[in-house]
Amino acid sequence: MKHKDLIEQAAGLIRPYQTTSGRLFGDVAAVVISSTGNRYVGVCVDTPSWGLCAERSAMAAMITHGEYRLRKLVAVWRNDQTGQLHVLPPCGVCREFMRQVDEGNLDAEIVLDGERTKTLRELIPECEWPGPVA
Secondary structure, three states: OOOHHHHHHHHOOOOOEEOOOOOEEEEEEEEEEEOOOOEEEEEEEOOOOOOEOHHHHHHHHHHHOOOOOEEEEEEEEEOOOOOOEEEOOOOHHHHHHHHHHOHHHHHOEEEOOOOOEEEHHHHOOOOOOOOOOO
């Protein structure tokens, strides 16, 4: 499996915690590799007012350290019922966040499973800023 180390690192971060209000934290985890090769991690935080996906959490850690450019990203979730681990593609909010942090992130590799990646550019349809109408 080509991306085994990244997937395993992310899987090691999964620590689901259910709050008294029924919200779930930490059931999705992400690892980002910056353009300089540093790794940053994060987990999801599901709140009623505003949730934070694991990908944005990991990117926030990267930004905290003064880095803005991604090389690679993976997010994972483990099914509590079956124990199976799943690689998750980033949601639309996370895709746009990555793009807005640095336009160069459009060329970052997004891990889709053990073997496949796509660039963020490939995952965002019509990602180029439009030209003028006339």
